[in-house]
Amino acid sequence: MAVQYGGVRQAGGIMTNPIVAGLKDGFIVSCQALANEPLFGSDMMAAMAVAAEDGGAAAIRANTPQDIAVIKRRCRVPVIGLYKKHYPDSDVYITPTIREVDDVVRAGADIVAIDSTSMTRPGNERLDRLIAEIRKSFPETPIMADVSTFEEGAAAMRLGVDVVSTTLSGYTPYSPQQPSPDIALVARLAALGRAPVFAEGRIWTIEECLRCFEAGAHAVVVGTAITRPQEIVRRFVTRISMQMQGFEG
Numbered sequence: 001m002a003v004q005y006g007g008v009r010q011a012g013g014i015m016t017n018p019i020v021a022g023l024k025d026g027f028i029v030s031c032q033a034l035a036n037e038p039l040f041g042s043d044m045m046a047a048m049a050v051a052a053e054d055g056g057a058a059a060i061r062a063n064t065p066q067d068i069a070v071i072k073r074r075c076r077v078p079v080i081g082l083y084k085k086h087y088p089d090s091d092v093y094i095t096p097t098i099r100e101v102d103d104v105v106r107a108g109a110d111i112v113a114i115d116s117t118s119m120t121r122p123g124n125e126r127l128d129r130l131i132a133e134i135r136k137s138f139p140e141t142p143i144m145a146d147v148s149t150f151e152e153g154a155a156a157m158r159l160g161v162d163v164v165s166t167t168l169s170g171y172t173p174y175s176p177q178q179p180s181p182d183i184a185l186v187a188r189l190a191a192l193g194r195a196p197v198f199a200e201g202r203i204w205t206i207e208e209c210l211r212c213f214e215a216g217a218h219a220v221v222v223g224t225a226i227t228r229p230q231e232i233v234r235r236f237v238t239r240i241s242m243q244m245q246g247f248e249g
């Protein structure tokens with residue numbers, strides 16, 4: 001399946017969706033808090049998004065139609081929308097079906113992020129069918145494929161998605177389980193030269209961001225290290241207590 005609408009030709013000759021092209025070399029902040037997190041709530045996430053935009057974020061990544069709608073009202077930068085939902089017959093939870101895509105697009109998202117792993121989808125739906133349905137129902141909305149492996153990223157590119165992100169590396173049982181970002185995956189996918197690649201997942205430092213760009217990332221997405229204060233504090237406390245107990249850091 002090829003991209004059906006106007007695009008911008010980028011270095012290497014790939015046609016890129018204009019919204020995605022506009023994020024080149026951008027720093028994207030993921031502003032998400034689940035119901036069990038201290039900062040849960042659309043007002044809180046919108047404040048995070050405004051702060052991120054103030055700091056120069058090129059785009060915001062946001063979960064739930066409620067958060068997306070409020071962030072769209074308060075920010076000017078593009079919003080990458082997703083909707084985490086759990087179905088009993090599947091482990092796929094990032095915008096798993098056309099219903100959540102519909103909710104995300106109607107809430108005003110500029111890009112929709114969907115799980116594009118090879119895990120079984122709700123109702124045993126096929127990824128190619130879901131993508132075809134999104135193209136038909138929402139031809140203007142670029143699709144961001146969240147993947148966990150090289151094979152999944154390459155397959156998503158063949159299906160004509162607008163951007164591939166390494167979001168789910170480490171979160172499927174068969175992908176590398178590592179504490180650091182999967183920069184090798186960024187490099188391998190970017191080397192295909194077939195679609196822009198976002199680096200996402202467990203990025204905590206500016207040095208890691210720069211390494212992702214060097215590896216060929218079109219943009220870098222950081223969430224927890226900026227918008228989950230409980231995890232930021234935990235990192236300080238853990239490191240300090242290790243030091244106090246005499247462990248090397």
Ligand SMILES: CC(=O)N[C@H](C=O)[C@@H](O)[C@H](O)[C@H](O)COP(=O)(O)O
Binds near residue numbers: 201203222223224
């Ligand atoms: C695996 C999964 O569900 N990732 C989610 C995807 O939207 C978010 O919870 C992450 O915060 C986001 O990907 C950014 O990553 P990090 O928070 O590691 O910078």
